Amino acid sequence: MFKGPVESKNEAAMSELVPEPRQKPVVPMKPTGINTNLLGYIGIDTIIEQMRKKTMKTGFDFNIMVVGQSGLGKSTLVNTLFKSQVSRKSSSWNREEKIPKTVEIKAIGHVIEEGGVKMKLTVIDTPGFGDQINNENCWEPIEKYINEQYEKFLKEEVNIARKKRIPDTRVHCCLYFISPTGHSLRPLDLEFMKHLSKVVNIIPVIAKADTMTLEEKTEFKQRVRKELEVNGIEFYPQKEFDEDLEDKTENDKIRQESMPFAVVGSDKEYQVNGKRVLGRKTPWGIIEVENLTHCEFALLRDFVIRTHLQDLKEVTHNIHYETYRAKRLNDNGGLPPMTVETEENHESNL
Amino acid sequence: MFKGPVESKNEAAMSELVPEPRQKPVVPMKPTGINTNLLGYIGIDTIIEQMRKKTMKTGFDFNIMVVGQSGLGKSTLVNTLFKSQVSRKSSSWNREEKIPKTVEIKAIGHVIEEGGVKMKLTVIDTPGFGDQINNENCWEPIEKYINEQYEKFLKEEVNIARKKRIPDTRVHCCLYFISPTGHSLRPLDLEFMKHLSKVVNIIPVIAKADTMTLEEKTEFKQRVRKELEVNGIEFYPQKEFDEDLEDKTENDKIRQESMPFAVVGSDKEYQVNGKRVLGRKTPWGIIEVENLTHCEFALLRDFVIRTHLQDLKEVTHNIHYETYRAKRLNDNGGLPPMTVETEENHESNL
Numbered sequence: 001m002f003k004g005p006v007e008s009k010n011e012a013a014m015s016e017l018v019p020e021p022r023q024k025p026v027v028p029m030k031p032t033g034i035n036t037n038l039l040g041y042i043g044i045d046t047i048i049e050q051m052r053k054k055t056m057k058t059g060f061d062f063n064i065m066v067v068g069q070s071g072l073g074k075s076t077l078v079n080t081l082f083k084s085q086v087s088r089k090s091s092s093w094n095r096e097e098k099i100p101k102t103v104e105i106k107a108i109g110h111v112i113e114e115g116g117v118k119m120k121l122t123v124i125d126t127p128g129f130g131d132q133i134n135n136e137n138c139w140e141p142i143e144k145y146i147n148e149q150y151e152k153f154l155k156e157e158v159n160i161a162r163k164k165r166i167p168d169t170r171v172h173c174c175l176y177f178i179s180p181t182g183h184s185l186r187p188l189d190l191e192f193m194k195h196l197s198k199v200v201n202i203i204p205v206i207a208k209a210d211t212m213t214l215e216e217k218t219e220f221k222q223r224v225r226k227e228l229e230v231n232g233i234e235f236y237p238q239k240e241f242d243e244d245l246e247d248k249t250e251n252d253k254i255r256q257e258s259m260p261f262a263v264v265g266s267d268k269e270y271q272v273n274g275k276r277v278l279g280r281k282t283p284w285g286i287i288e289v290e291n292l293t294h295c296e297f298a299l300l301r302d303f304v305i306r307t308h309l310q311d312l313k314e315v316t317h318n319i320h321y322e323t324y325r326a327k328r329l330n331d332n333g334g335l336p337p338m339t340v341e342t343e344e345n346h347e348s349n350l
Numbered sequence: 351m352f353k354g355p356v357e358s359k360n361e362a363a364m365s366e367l368v369p370e371p372r373q374k375p376v377v378p379m380k381p382t383g384i385n386t387n388l389l390g391y392i393g394i395d396t397i398i399e400q401m402r403k404k405t406m407k408t409g410f411d412f413n414i415m416v417v418g419q420s421g422l423g424k425s426t427l428v429n430t431l432f433k434s435q436v437s438r439k440s441s442s443w444n445r446e447e448k449i450p451k452t453v454e455i456k457a458i459g460h461v462i463e464e465g466g467v468k469m470k471l472t473v474i475d476t477p478g479f480g481d482q483i484n485n486e487n488c489w490e491p492i493e494k495y496i497n498e499q500y501e502k503f504l505k506e507e508v509n510i511a512r513k514k515r516i517p518d519t520r521v522h523c524c525l526y527f528i529s530p531t532g533h534s535l536r537p538l539d540l541e542f543m544k545h546l547s548k549v550v551n552i553i554p555v556i557a558k559a560d561t562m563t564l565e566e567k568t569e570f571k572q573r574v575r576k577e578l579e580v581n582g583i584e585f586y587p588q589k590e591f592d593e594d595l596e597d598k599t600e601n602d603k604i605r606q607e608s609m610p611f612a613v614v615g616s617d618k619e620y621q622v623n624g625k626r627v628l629g630r631k632t633p634w635g636i637i638e639v640e641n642l643t644h645c646e647f648a649l650l651r652d653f654v655i656r657t658h659l660q661d662l663k664e665v666t667h668n669i670h671y672e673t674y675r676a677k678r679l680n681d682n683g684g685l686p687p688m689t690v691e692t693e694e695n696h697e698s699n700l
Contacts (some may be wrong), residue, residue: 040433040628043656045465047410050660057593059398083390115395144482158508158686159677165666202486243407278390306393310400329510335685336508 035124053231059111059118061168061308062296064148065200066123067142068125069130070099072207077175077265078123080278080289081301085267086110087123100128103141107169124171129186134313139192146171146200150324151337156337170321172312173236173304174200177207178224178260193233199320201312202235203304204228210280210287210296217262224260235259237308241315254303261300262287366500373489389448409461409468411518412659413499415550416473417492417542418430418527426441427525428473428614430628430639431651435617437462437473445584453491457519474521489542496521496550496646508686520671522643522662523654527557528574528610532566535577543583550672551586551662553654554578559612559645560630569610572609579667585609586660588673591665604653611650614639 014203025220066074066087075087078200089110111118126142129135149170156166174196178189193202204224208215228235237255244246270279282285289297328337416437418423425437437458456475461468464616475493479485499520523547528539543552554574559567578585587605592598620629622623630637640646654662678687 042431042462042464043651044462044469045467046404046470046656047467047659047663051401051405053400054660054664055401056400061367081392083392109577110394112394117395117397119394119397160676160684162672164672224696301393308395309397310404314404322512322514326510334510 029200045350053091058165059120060095061120061122061315062171062313063107063122063124063169065142065146065174066169066177067129067174068207069179070127071178072177073265074175074177074266077177077205077207077263077297079302080297081111082110082264084110086112086121087125094147099131101132101296103128103138105141105145122169135188135198138188139195140184141197142192142279143199143263146196147154147324151328153321154325155337156327171200172309172316175304176201176202178204179204180211180220180262182212182220183329184223190227190231190233193228193235194231197233199251199324201315201320203236203300204260205300206260206262206331208264212262221260221262225256225271236312236315238315238319244341250307258296258299261296261303263297264295264332265297273337364410409470409516410663411472412663413457413472413474413519413522414654415476415492415496415521416525416527417479417524418482419529420477422508422527422529422608423615424475424525424527424557426617427527427555427557427613427647429617430647431654432460432462432471432617434460434462436462436471437475449481451482453478453488454492472519485538487537489545492542493546493549496546497674500644500671500694501678503671504675505687506637506680521550521664522659522666524552525654526552526554528554530556530561530570530612532570532575540577542580543578543585544581547583547585549674551665551670553586554610555650556610556612558614560614562612563656569609571612575606585663588663588669593668597610600657604672606654608646608649611646611653613647613650614645617648 001320013248019335029131042215066078066332068074077083104127106127107122108125109120129138129142131139153166153168153170156162176189176193178185179213193204196202206212206217206220206224212273214226235242235255235336237247237251238246239251242251264280266278266280266287266289268279268281270281270286271277272279272286272288277286277288277290279289283328290301290332292298329335352371358607407440414431415430416426418424424444429435437562452476456477457472458475459470459472461470474495479492482488494644503516503520505676506512526539526543528535543554546552556562556567556574558568562570580685583604586588587595587597587601589598589601592601614630614637616628616630616637618629618631619626620631620636620638622629622636622638627638627640629639637645640651642648
């Protein structure tokens with residue numbers, strides 16, 4: 001990085017060159033009246049590498065929630081997304097578990113490491129949702145859970161002696177599983193998304209898309225998009241949060257073509273043309289979940305993990321959490337929520 | 351990124367392989383009793399690239415303060431660090447400016463872009479420091495300025511309707527210029543660093559190091575380090591904030607060998623062995639500021655910009671700002687500071 005010592009120091013090797021023709025002017029933030037020019041490499045872009053090193057050390061949190069009727073392959077899909085058993089196994093259902101009588105919230109945490117980067121993943125499952133005879137207000141316990149995480153974060157944030165990194169249990173992404181009926185969204189689907197899209201990033205997916213032909217899928221997707229639009233439901237990525245034209249172009253494509261992702265999940269491996277693939281074997285062929293001509297799983301995976309994960313976290317923090325926080329402080333006359341618990345924390349930490 | 355469609359679909363090409371021998375177990379965050387294994391690449395490490403893209407779009411703030419008696423080359427050094435005229439030109443002193451009668455605080459902002467990354471740089475100059483007949487308490491206006499920036503940030507942070515990105519005017523780094531006397535630190539040096547090291551990241555530098563021979567420099571550096579230690583002055587990077595052994599090893603080297611950096615600045619270019627270099631021309635040779643055998647400018651530049659810039663910002667936020675915030679809230683009975691200004695902002699934003 002440094003130049004080595006210069007051996008020859010005699011006058012012959014030196015010649016004065018001042019003033020040099022100046023290069024690239026820097027952009028003044030406000031008119032400063034100073035002539036500013038760069039005289040060589042500074043190292044501003046090394047901030048990226050410095051941030052990378054910090055992230056490699058600390059890792060990051062990601063919390064994903066799955067919602068939908070039982071039997072739509074929620075657990076399998078999450079296991080397929082993260083290529084590991086991060087959600088309960090559907091197979092265990094037969095043995096002990098039964099469909100719960102009310103909606104339950106189950107959060108399971110794991111640390112998954114890849115390329116030296118640690119992700120603290122929490123999968124939040126919602127067994128019992130949509131499985132009752134009367135499913136009125138069954139989105140309520142889910143909204144309550146989401147808000148409780150905002151409240152936890154807020155309490156930690158307004159604490160006097162607060163943690164250096166506030167543990168983030170907020171739901172960054174909610175995968176909503178639509179039944180592949182080929183008809184239309186059910187009232188419960190609309191009701192859930194209408195209420196929850198205001199508090200969390202919802203990504204609608206069409207579950208078990210292998211039950212539909214290509215034509216059925218295309219038509220069903222169009223119909224679902226139309227219904228969401230007619231009902232004023234804004235799913236993630238929300239139009240209003242596009243930050244620039246690049247965002248808009250990229251996200252418009254997702255909003256208008258990919259959504260809702262028609263997916264198939266699997267945690268079983270098969271060999272196709274000498275390659276191992278995750279898939280589902282049927283008498284008429286193997287459905288390869290990561291083959292884009294078979295289903296849109298790879299699109300969803302790329303979207304949630306490889307291109308928009310950081311943005312999902314930022315929209316959660318900057319929009320959903322901020323909305324909750326502002327409402328909470330307004331209701332409280334501008335004062336932060338103070339609880340005995342908070343006070344105790346504070347005293348024990350000081 | 352995706353596999354292409356698989357042409358051959360006949361049974362011959364497929365063979366069931368379940369269960370596969372499972373690889374690398376993921377580390378469970380808490381005992382979950384679930385068998386977790388990775389079945390291929392997920393894309394967790396793409397978070398780095400996603401963060402890079404975000405940083406390329408938003409840029410980052412960096413605020414650096416220079417303190418020291420006039421004539422120590424503060425402006426020239428900052429101009430050398432950022433390879434541009436980001437601080438007032440010392441040459442203009444002769445014409446209009448005079449040494450101010452009290453310490454003044456002058457902040458100048460610029461945007462410098464390199465490798466597509468935008469740095470919103472603010473250079474905070476403190477003309478008049480140490481230049482009076484009686485320099486008692488002349489660190490006070492500087493401490494006041496630093497605290498005012500914390501207060502601004504705090505007010506914005508506790509606002510109900512707060513900005514998505516709080517403008518950061520906090521001083522991330524204070525370069526303190528020590529006169530190259532070869533003797534010892536002056537009482538004012540000790541007094542300043544004693545008071546300010548508690549509120550800001552101080553990096554002491556020996557100014558105009560070209561006035562010392564190699565032996566004088568080595569001895570003076572040792573003496574300054576000893577004096578700082580004896581007086582209990584903790585400069586940046588502070589021992590207590592090393593996060594792991596890697597940090598400690600790297601920072602110990604800086605604390606025990608490099609500090610205080612003996613530097614020479616220049617914004618003039620010369621040609622040495624066919625290469626353009628920033629330097630100072632004397633009858634006995636050219637002092638190349640970026641040549642490590644000539645002075646430690648390159649060490650300082652690498653330290654402040656290329657390895658520790660992000661950390662300077664994080665220590666400012668996590669330690670100095672948090673200390674200010676905790677004190678402020680404690681003094682206020684746990685309540686955030688509320689001003690008319692804050693209320694107005696809030697009303698107009700909602």
